[in-house]
Amino acid sequence: SQKIEQNSEALNIQEGKTATLTCNYTNYSPAYLQWYRQDPGRGPVFLLLIRENEKEKRKERLKVTFDTTLKQSLFHITASQPADSATYLCATIDGGFKTIFGAGTRLFVKA
């Protein structure tokens, strides 16, 4: 079955810098990968979806890439702000019908 791996160590960056988070999948190339944001005590909120045949997807200050050779997706936040501090979760489908999540990476943006 598919597994999603994310760096469990928190990422600390300075305001204005670009944050880059990594998501690796272990098995077959999934049809798509998703990224969610989760704030403490809240449910995750969908941010972006990137399909297998797309190399890059952008939305405002967010950019996601999908590299099927490396079995990896990178999630970038440019011009980061303290308000971007949260946990970011990578997700995909496993077996065609269920969505599975990585453990998430906590991002801290310092002013």
Next chain:
Amino acid sequence: GAGVSQSPSNKVTEKGKDVELRCDPISGHTALYWYRQSLGQGLEFLIYFQGNSAPDKSGLPSDRFSAERTGGSVSTLTIQRTQQEDSAVYLCASSLISGGLAGRGAGELFFGEGSRLTVL
């Protein structure tokens, strides 16, 4: 409301008691998921409902856990004879389309705020 609604938001129970957690998905969403999130951990898949198909129960950790979805809408997650290790936040999500790429937003999950369960 327009979002996924879960109740109760907090539940404290004694070990050995049964608990029921409720999820009211977004109207019209055919897929409904339950996840468990322990403190500082990721989302652990529990069970998935899609339309009238048999649910995918592959993530339920033991036979003390069960879930049903009545009329393709509201779902209830039941935990019998609760144990301390059941303490976690239980998150429900719904989706319009699941597992496919039928169009824009395919596979996007909408989450509730969760039910925090504490077993003493």
